[in-house]
Amino acid sequence: AQSVAQPEDQVNVAEGNPLTVKCTYSVSGNPYLFWYVQYPNRGLQFLLKYITGDNLVKGSYGFEAEFNKSQTSFHLKKPSALVSDSALYFCAVQARAGKSTFGDGTTLTVKP
């Protein structure tokens, strides 16, 4: 069985500051890891994914994530937060057949 944990329900940062949204996972075998963002009353938008290769993955809108196998983590980061980054963020682990397990989500609020 696979699982994902997002330990923080809410993350608050000031605009211009770096942000981190945490994610840890549990899966047998090599993980496929994803980050998605959801704006109110909208579907999920794909941000980035880790399949293999470089542990630092760069994605959309300046986001990046670092895969850490020893800590089973895949934290989402951005060097300088924007107010428009405020949204709900989901980490997910995906089985090879495409079936995904999502974390509970983290609400990111960036204040001006």
Next chain:
Amino acid sequence: GAVVSQHPSWVICKSGTSVKIECRSLDFQATTMFWYRQFPKQSLMLMATSNEGSKATYEQGVEKDKFLINHASLTLSTLTVTSAHPEDSSFYICSALSGAPDTQYFGPGTRLTVL
């Protein structure tokens, strides 16, 4: 990029009626689509996996006779909520697999309200 649409974006219906939600992959073919349900401020709950040309695979606890799924073509899957009740009110989201390895691309969601 891969685009997935859903129709309608919102629907209000009376208790006891049936509602059909369409999920289309607009610029790619998807042999596999997923249907999720999301409650306010909660994560996505996978309801079923829709495979083109075969029966859908439902997650434990999801009534297949209540949530009918038809994957009629490589670009269209439909979810029909039969005899809807107020507790079926929710945000329904579909996704379609594309690429190798597969990435899920999500539709914008359908807000269902059952009165």
